[in-house]
Amino acid sequence: ETQTKGRGRLGRNWFSPKYKGIYLSLILRPKILPSHTPLLTLMHAVSICEAIRENTGLSCQIKWPNDILIHHKKLGGILTELNAETDLSRFVVIGIGLNVNNDKKTLAAGATSLKEQCKGEINRAGLLQEILRRIEANYFIFQKKGGEPIVEKWRDWNTSLGRRVRVACQKEHIEGQALDIDADGGLLIRDDFGLIQKVMAGDVVHCR
Structure with a gap:
């Protein structure tokens, strides 16, 4: 209760x-x-x-x-x-x-x-x-x-995919477009340099 x-x-x-x-x-x-x-x-x-x-x-x-x-x-x-x-x-x-x-x-x-x-x-x-x-x-x-x-x-x-997101990880911040999640549940993000980064944990902010 x-x-x-x-x-x-x-x-x-x-x-x-x-x-x-x-x-x-x-x-x-x-x-x-x-x-x-x-x-x-x-x-x-x-x-x-x-x-x-x-x-x-x-x-x-x-x-x-x-x-x-x-x-x-x-x-x-x-x-x-x-x-x-x-x-x-x-x-x-x-x-x-x-x-x-x-x-x-x-x-x-x-x-x-x-x-x-x-x-x-x-x-x-x-x-x-x-x-x-x-x-x-x-x-x-x-x-x-x-x-x-x-x-x-x-x-x-989900309400995250397709959005621009900012993720606060333990040692860095990653910002870019949330593309998908992979077979392990990790979030795939295309950053501003065009690189695909995988995030397994972190605080997500929807930028827009």
């Missing part, structure tokens, strides 16, 4: 008021290479978008790699943490935070909630059930067929 130390990417705080949002962590034990872990972030983002559309009729967008948007405002996000050996993932923790019945006055600038978008409160239990159902279905696909079907679904929901 709440979190006392909710956090997002790069250790940022995630405000988690009681009885308002959906906050959960899932532990998965996929038999995949550590380099394929970003595909699980994409898979959960797709599952959330599918569940919200089924439950509310709203269409979300996914901003690479982990933000769920509605009308370009942030609805929630996904945090993926990996425990792995050299060539095999031991387990992956998927953290999900969604603004569901949060009041507009409590939301950060640039954020929104399903309550604000639907002009009324949402049944959180029903939405959570649908999210888990979609995750289970997409995880089954991922295990049986690999990442390609998930990547195709992600492309249908």
Whole structure:
């Protein structure tokens, strides 16, 4: 029902008021290479978008790699943490935070909630059930067929491809046109020198 130390990417705080949002962590034990872990972030983002559309009729967008948007405002996000050996993932923790019945006055600038978008409160239990159902279905696909079907679904929901983006990575900033994501879930960017660069993690800003 709440979190006392909710956090997002790069250790940022995630405000988690009681009885308002959906906050959960899932532990998965996929038999995949550590380099394929970003595909699980994409898979959960797709599952959330599918569940919200089924439950509310709203269409979300996914901003690479982990933000769920509605009308370009942030609805929630996904945090993926990996425990792995050299060539095999031991387990992956998927953290999900969604603004569901949060009041507009409590939301950060640039954020929104399903309550604000639907002009009324949402049944959180029903939405959570649908999210888990979609995750289970997409995880089954991922295990049986690999990442390609998930990547195709992600492309249908994304709002990053085709845009000019700026990505803050650990040691540099990359700016250019977001072209696609590859089979590992990495973002492919054509920079201003015409070079194609692959980004596996970073903060993305849509320039236009």
